[in-house]
Amino acid sequence: MDYPVRYDVIVVGGGHAGTEAALAAARTGCKTLLLTHNTDTVGVMSCNPAIGGIGKSHLVKEIDALGGAMARATDKAGIQFRILNSRKGPAVRATRAQADRQLYRAAIRDIVEHQPNLDIFQAACDDLMVQGDGVGSTVCGVVTNTNMRIHATCVVLTAGTFLGGLIHIGMENHSGGRAGDPPSIALSKRLREMPFNVGRLKTGTPARIDARSVDFSVMEVQPGDTPLPVMSFMGHVSEHPQQVNCYITHTNERTHEIIRNNLHRSPMFAGVIEGIGPRYCPSIEDKVTRFADKTSHQVFVEPEGLNSMELYPNGISTSLPFDVQLDYIHSIRGFENAHITRPGYAIEYDYFNPQDLRHSLETKFVNNLFFAGQINGTTGYEEAGAQGILAGINAALRAQDKDAWTPRRDQSYIGVLVDDLITMGTKEPYRMFTSRAEYRLVLREDNADLRLTEIGRELGVVDDARWAAFSAKKEAIEQEAARLKTTWIQPGTPEAAQVEAMGETNPVREYSLNDLLKRPGLTYAQVASLKGEPVADEQVAEQVEIQAKYDGYIARQLEEIEQLRRYENTKLPTDLDYDAIGGLSNEVKQKLRTLQPETLGVASRLSGITPAAISQILVHLKKKN
Ligand code: FAD
Secondary structure (H helix, E strand, O other), X not given: OEOOOOEEEEEEOOOHHHHHHHHHHHHOOOOEEEEEOOHHHOOOOOOOOEEEOOOHHHHHHHHHHOOOOHHHHHHHHEEEEEEEOOOOOOOOOEEEEEEOHXXXXXXXXXXXXXXXXXXXXXXXXXXXXXXXOOOOEEEEEEEEOOOOEEEEEEEEEOOOOOEOOEEEEOOEEEEOOEOOEOOEHHHHHHHHHOOOOEEEEEEXXXXXXXXXXXXXXXXXXXXXXXXXOOOXXXXXXXHOOOOOOEEEEEOOHHHHHHHXXXXXXXXXXXXXXXXXXXXXXXXXXXXXXXXXXXXXXXXXXEEOOOOOOEEEEEOOOOOOOHXXXXXXXXXXXXXXXXOEEEOOEEEEEEEEOHHHXXXXXXXXXXXXXXXXXXXXXXXXXXXXXXXXXXXXXXXXXXXXXXXXOOOOOOOOHHHHHHHHHHHHOOOOOXXXXXXXXXXXXXXXXXXXXXXXXXXXXXXOOOOHHHHHHHHHHHHHHHHHHHHHHHOEEOOOOHHHXXXXXXXXXXXXXXXXXXXXXXXXXXXXXXXXXXXXXXOOOHHHHHHHHHHHHOHHHHHHHHHHHHHHHHHHOOEOOOOOOHHHOOOOOHHHHHHHHHHOOOEHXXXXXXXXXXXXXXXXXXXXXXXXX
């Protein structure tokens, strides 16, 4: 039968990509349906209940700047917050929160249920309705497992680890989307009949442990940070639930020996698993073999929630059989009597080569069909959410007959993520790092709102409350920066004496508070009130301080971006003779000849093509013209 409602956008999958996609499409005013296996699992975290971390929190804050849900849910569910890289510069600073699994899911569910224009429906999507055949066809809806046809202008697919999902525990395996959930087999089969390039990837999770069976007294305590950070630009510490400690313990030589002795029982090492796993989240058997000289690895012992006895031992994910898991866990200090509540496992699943997507995340082969999340070869909630919000926005724009929004690399980590995936593809689960962005000083987590909220407002995904708060903050930053630039300290005054008392020298002529703030040894808090005027709130103060201290570097980076942008779209003729360009290595010449990048921008992002090579090509093109 035909479903009684026709939608602008249908989002398949209620994970992290799916919820952000559905919410974003609905915020633009599009009539949206979130179709998912089980409405009770909307917002479920399949693995560690932690959000953020290096590179990842940049994505979370960008999603937030565009009105998304992830950061707001984290503020309501975070039971431990920390700022990572706090001693390093602001570009690489990152916020990480350990979340209460149940509170996080409830917070996402609450946001989804209160979103106007968004319906939820529980069913499996088994098929796509498509007009036309093969490349150039157009999706027009979905078919559920109960043979219900739901019509829509656009479909966003966010099936995560569920497509052809195969769970491994030792040499035993069974079909599943993640532990306790069904796989998506019919849809996987259907997609394999379509002109997509499909591959297999793998990821894994550790056993969960009952906290009552653990000896925390022999572990290192890892408390959260004070003052308490927040994740959302709209967040407040008063929203945070009770805060708790995490702990650290270590594997040892005995643990490694148990693992080494049982490698033949690991499906990964026995060749049963064909998919490639995440390089930066390796299983413990991977670590023990890849870093054979290390006698110990850290295990972060993280609570799964305030009302849960389960612990997540971060760092020992595995696909070894249960008896081996039990043995090696018991060999770890503090875990000698540990009771396992859920065994660790690995899962293999289908993913699609992201090079078959446009920068809007629409597939190149089927019009109006968008892919987002783990199915594009990424790993992580944040990477999934970032693609979800972009796909949701672009599906909505398409449904409204508007041009797509494709964020640039110099504008956002979302832009970096999508551009990396599309220009380079991926053969292993892709995780975000700050090192993947070339303009780190401009793309900080603290200024994600200043970079994206105005764009989000134009796209229709930023609501009035966020817009009002953002506008007030932006104005306050401008006013405070102007005040510091025009507030002067005269030599010989009591303020100058205070400056000296802070261990700073006084110039002979008058100087502004902004001049003082540029000095490495001084902070906004020390400088701002020297003249007795009221100081700005934390978020405003942070921006004023960073902008003053890094002014020169930021200006240089902006100049570089401008220069590159001018050449981004410079066409590279198909008959360009790379051999005739002086200063290019043979490797670079060969790569350019083979890949034939269409523009200088695309060439600059190919791996191994250095900025120096790009300038040589530019010089050559200028000479030719
Ligand atoms: P998911 O969160 O998987 O959500 C998919 C949603 O789609 C689910 O709600 C599902 O029910 C629904 N769905 C699927 N098919 C259909 C269909 N046909 N019809 C209707 N609904 C459907 N990330 C890390 O960063 N590090 C790790 O170490 C890590 N380990 C992991 C270990 C395991 C075992 C698993 C399962 C995941 C792990 N992850 C890890 C990955 C993390 O969980 C994902 O990156 C993230 O959940 C992806 O979000 P998503 O929205 O793309 O998909």
